[in-house]
Amino acid sequence: MDFLTSSTHLHITTWVIALVLFFVAALASKSKGIHMALRLFYILIIITGGALFIEGMDYNMGMDYGIKFILGILVIGMMEMVLVRKAKNKPTAVFWVLFAIFLFAVLFYGFKLPMGENFLA
Template sequence: MSFNALIHMHGDSWAILVILFLLSVIFKKQKITLWLQRLFYIVMIVSGVAMLAKFGWPGLFIMKGILALILIGLMEMIVVRTKKQKPAAVFWILFIIILIIILLIGYQVIG
């Protein structure tokens, strides 16, 4: 697979993932959005690891990968807490901060 294809697959999977996450939060009783969200976790992780391998495992992008895994955990916690009608404000704040950092690293604003 070409590097350009990996970049597009990874970026597009992130965009779709965030949209599916928001839909999962809004439509709490829908299971299909959550299942699709989890499918895109896999696509995003596989494409990210493939890009890391092609880049030669640079430290900043390894950090981005770790933050991405934390972000996935936050998404899961937000969805579950929202479904159970428990407060999730702290998780939302962390989600927004980490998402912004990931985007800044991904678009090479940071680094």
């Protein structure tokens, strides 16, 4: 499984594509197909992030990695809440705000942690 963790690029690729799909789905009037594709990328984010998480246990920063893990899942959760509520014509503002907060926090943690790019460390 070395290819999953030899760099963080695979993980970055999966969440960048997911963010693009999310914004397109959020703006589109019919978002069902894009939403399906986005859900596949959730899985890929979790697989690549999970592999990095296991690798990350070597750094004795379990607390920080735990926070990174939870924040990543929360970002996925907020994307899902926005799209599901949009499809049901329910208000989404609160979940957009939470999405923005969790996204900022997960980017901060990701770039601060030791693997890959860490210009915030």
